[in-house]
Structures are given as structure tokens and as C-alpha cells.
Amino acid sequence: MAKWIKVKNNTKINLSDIPGMGIDELRRQIIELAKRPIGFFGKDWGFGCVRLFVILADDANGDLYLSSAIFGPNDKSYESITQDVPAFHMFEREFYEQFGIEPLHHPWLKPVRLNQDKYPFFEMEGEEVHQVAVGPIHAGVIEPGHFRFMCNGETVYHLEIMLGYQHRGVEDMMLKNPSNQLAESINGDSAIAYNIAYSQAIEALKGIEISNKAQLIRKAALEMERMAIHIGDLGAIAGDIAYLMGAAVFGATRTLVINTMLSFCGSRFGRGLVTVGGVNYDLSEAAIQDALKTFDKVGKDVDRMVNTMLKNSTVMSRLEKTGTVSMERAKEIGLVGMAARSSGVDIDTRFDFPDKWMGELDIKRKPFKASGDVNSRFKLRYKEVKESLSMIRKIFDKLKEYKDEPIIAEGVNNNYSSDAMVISLAEGWRGEIVHIVMTDINRKISRYKIKDPSFNNWYGLALAVRNNGVSDFPLCNKSFNLSYSGNDL
């Protein structure tokens, strides 16, 4: 039997086809393959055993490599992979927390979501060294998390991020009562992306084919979400460098986008739009025309404001060379999504694992000159806003061809396939959102695993603030704008 099977995203896999091997062999294979981890999680395999599933992404070819290893009741440890491939560090910590199997010699084996009172903080000693502790409740209206800075005067030596405050046990809840409403509440700023990832997985397990029209509406909604958040974040970055006009203008521009979403589906964040089997709301011709008019204005407003900002030397002096993550580091720790792209690692599941529309609509990846700093993340957001705008125009144009198609497919109440697994990817505005769903012999969901891009990227923020002033932390933080709820689940 092969050591790995190559699978595609959003495709049903029979559990019996998934190879298994000893953990030592699996570890060797992972290091040899040198691919990007997107899944590394356990499942209770009965009789005290735990089966570890590993999913690696081959971005160049659009394949996913899947394999597994079984731990017997007495196997309570293994040699950690993180020592050789640092990108596994969060995955191994999570696996340890959920199943108690210890990755030996893990350099940073700390809690992920639970046992916060026992969290062993990294300590630094020295005459000039002091600590700054922030959170869980932050100064602004944002989600909770605890940050601890080790500083020498103004300069940050190290930032340690302790999360878990938002833990609601979503993965367990998904077993009992999975629903679109729960999926979109896992991480409310990526409601559409989460809902798409969830729906795609369930559709694959139930064998539902959704209409072209529904696919296109979903795709447009996903790009609108990306656009809205990116514009909002451009404003937030402007706000954090006290360039208030930028904050005001981008804030108002974002309102235009999310109000268009409201007119499409009744929610500013697109809640209730995506459902298993398709979408709940059709886009009328009038609504599309209105939206296109609004988006013309949005495009112009964003162009004008971004260019005004980029010409301003006081703005540039704050953005340039602040919070830099080098390409080598980004690859090493496994950054994903826009954080990776702004450090020059060009991974984007929209292009790496394309659906049929990327070809049909002739949507091409455009190069980006990355520098890894806040400036890079600012400019990447601007670039992606423009790309989303052009994608949405193409999608709306294409939608006309499928005017008469239904928005919801038949078969929504079908049973799940038994003993199956689906790996569903959706490129939210932060990066890849991975939902992995497994069913058992009774056609029930037996494991629901979620990976938010923030799970990979929080450590990138910690690296970004090294050797920067403490006062630049808010700026660095906003330039990433990572999710707490998506990480904590």
C-alpha cells in the first residue's frame, strides 16, 4: 500500500483508502516530503487508541497528501516533528492538548486553548529587561487574548501570545448539531468563508451538486467579504498611525460594500446567504446593477485614498520597515494567506486549488512585490481589493448565463456517506480556512476539525514585532488582523 494518498479538496474520501503507518515512519515521511501541513489532528479510534491524520498541501500541483498513524493505548509519546519542521509547532501542541500524546523534545510545548492558569511564560532576565502584560481585555473593541512583551526600554525582544479565551468547543458542537448558523458564528468576520467551507464539506458528504448560479453567487460573496474587510483594515492601519482621514474615508467606503451585502441577503456580513445545497437569496438584475455602480465608486475612493496616503512621507515612515517578517521565516513557520503573500510566499488556495471558474472567468494570479513589512501588508490589501473588484465584475457578468438555474439543489436532506472524510478549503480574506469532516459507519459526523489561518499566523505576529518599538505593536497587530475566535474555536 502506498504511504500517502493524493486527494483533491472538497472530494469524498473513503476512510478505508487512507494509508496508515507507524509514527516513526510517518515522521520520516513528513520530513522527506517537505510539504506544507494543513491538517494534523487526532481522532479517538476506540479501545484507547488514537489515530493521527496528517494532511499536507502540494500547492504547486493542487494536491493534498493524506496519511495516518495509530497510537495504541500505551503509546503516549513520539519524537516531535517540530524539531525538524517548525511549521508543525502549533499542530503538535494542539494534538497534545486534545489527546495527551506528547511530542518529545518539542521546543515550545505550551497550552493552546485550555489550562491557561498553568501557562509557562517565557522569561527573560537582565537589568534593563521588563515585561509588559496586555489583556485578555484590550483597549479597543476587539476579541480577548493575552500578550506579554519582553522589552528592553522601548524595544521588544520577544512577544508571547496566550490565547484560548474565546474557546467555545465548536468542534464538539459540530458533532452534535451542525448548522450553517453555527458555522458562520465560529468566526464572524469570515462568516461567508466559514459557511462556504462548511457547506462544501457537507455537500461532498451528502453527494449534492450545487448549481452554477449558486457557485457564482458564493464566489462573489466571498470576494465581497474580502474586499470589505481589507478596506476596513486599510482604515484601521491608518487609524493606528493617527492618520485619521484615512480611517474615516476607508470606514465609510467599507460601509458601502457591506450595505450592498445587506441588500443582497439581509445581513451586512452575509449571514444567512450560504446554505448547504446552494444559497438562500437570489441576486436580482436590479440589485446587481446597483452593486456595480456602488463598486465603481468604491474602487475610485480606495484608489484616491491609498494613493494620497502612499505619497505622504509621514505615513510611509510609519509603514515602511515596521514589523518585518522575512520570506525565509514565513516559510519556516508556515504562514498562510495574505500574511504569507505579503512576505513573498505566494500561496493562495483560490489559485492553487482552483475551481472551474478560475479558468472560465480567466482569473490569473498577479505578481506582488513583497517586502514583509506593514507597508507590504498595506499594499497587498489594496492589491487584493482591486482584484476582488475585477473578479466580482466578471462573476456578475457570468451570472447572466445562468439566470434560470435554481439557487438551492435537491438532496439537502440526504444522509451522509458512511466512513468517509472530506477536506474542504476556502480562501477567506485572512487565508485558507480548512474544514475536515469525518463520518462513521452510522452515517453520523464523528470528527469535525477546523483550522483557521490565524492558527498558523499568530506566531508570525510575534516574530514581526521583534526589535520594533512597543508603540508599534498596535500597527503590526492591525496589519495582520488575526482572529481570536477562529484560533480558539
Added chain:
Amino acid sequence: MLDTLKARIYQGKQFIKDIENAPMREQFRGFPVLKKGIDTSVCEGICPTGALNLNPLSIDMGKCTFCGACERACKAIDLTNGYKLASTSREKLIVTPETTYEDYLKSAVEVKKEIVKMFGKSLKLRQVSAGGCNGCEMELNACSNVNFDMGRFGIDFVASPRHADGIVITGPISENMAYALEDCYKSVPAPKLVILCGACAISGGVFQDSEHINREFLDKYPIDLYIPGCPVHPLTFINAILSYIKDKK
């Protein structure tokens, strides 16, 4: 400099002048209007949070995520674009076929003289996200943007609980945030308000069955205002606060 000025002039004024009568798009899902005498059996088990009760027909806005599943399935339920949803009483959030929007607006928020006197001109709030998904948080941030400009009414979010007159809670209150939330509340000088914002905070919402939430805080301390929504629209939030702290007479 000239570019900056040009951009400024081009933007002009963006704020909504009359926030209490601001128009809302038709598609918005807000106040539920229920009709009697229509078969609602298709709605059996359709509500993800148990907000919808079929016998007798009622919707608990404290649990409702306004997802629209029931509205799409059955003609007896219509989620109108009425966006003033807040109430000072948990019971009043339960809407029956007898409840009209006009009546609800008149009776839902009980205005107290001492509150109006104390906070009518200035209300500073500390927001605590306790398991919130960032939906309500983003909308609360939007309350302070140039469109809604909540600051003009003297209502602001502040950084420290010591500067605050009350707290706004979002999220179902995760176990891991329970201590920090109570700590924050204790740090607010009395007299202080507690405002629950969104379905999660009011009832647990879609997370009500989670084993990792701890809602003891809500039993211990009095709640002043309930603001339904999922997430709460900025107009819902601002009007809720205004109706509670401003004297209409």
C-alpha cells in the same frame, strides 16, 4: 497636502443626520411579525437556536439569530426591517402574534429618571468580548465610524473600565473569559450599567449548548438592557442606548 485636502473635500459629509429615524433597507431581517391561523408545521425543528416556539407561536428575540430560516419556510413569520429591537426586560423580547412593532417600541424600554439624569448627556462604556465571534465587535466599532458617529450623542467606548459607566457584553461568555469579565465589572465605579449585546450574550445564541461557557455572571448581577441581533446592527445599538438614556418628553 493638496491631495489630502482634495480627498477631504471630495468625501464631504457622511453621517446619518437623523439616526432615530434612519431608513433601513427592506432586506434587513429585524423585528418579527407573526400571523395567527397559518399552518406552521413546516417550521418544526428549523430554528437553530430554539427561538421559535410553534405552540403557541412566538419568537424569542433574545435567542433569535435572525437567520431567516423560518421566514423562508413559512408565511406566518415575517422578519420586518424594524431595527429598534432593544428592551429593558428579558420577557418582553418574546414576540407573539399579538405584539405589534408600534406597541413594542412604546413599551419595550422602560426609561428611568435617575438613569436619564445620570447618563443622559454622557455615557462611557467598556466593551467586553467574552467568546464573541467578532461580528458584534465589528458592528460596535462601526457605531463610532463617520456614518453612525455615536460620539455626537456623548456615547463612547473607553479603554479602561475605571473610566466607564457600564459594560457591554458580547459573546456567550466562555469559561475562560468568565473571570476577566467579572473582574472588569468590579473595576467599573458604581452606579454602573450592564448591557447585553447580541443573541450570544443574551441567551448563549447558537452556543447555548456549549460545555465551555459559564454564564454565572448574569445570575449574579442585574442586567439593564438587552439588545438583540446577530450581529447587532449599529442602528439597533445606537437607538437602544438613546432610548434608554435620553428623555423623549
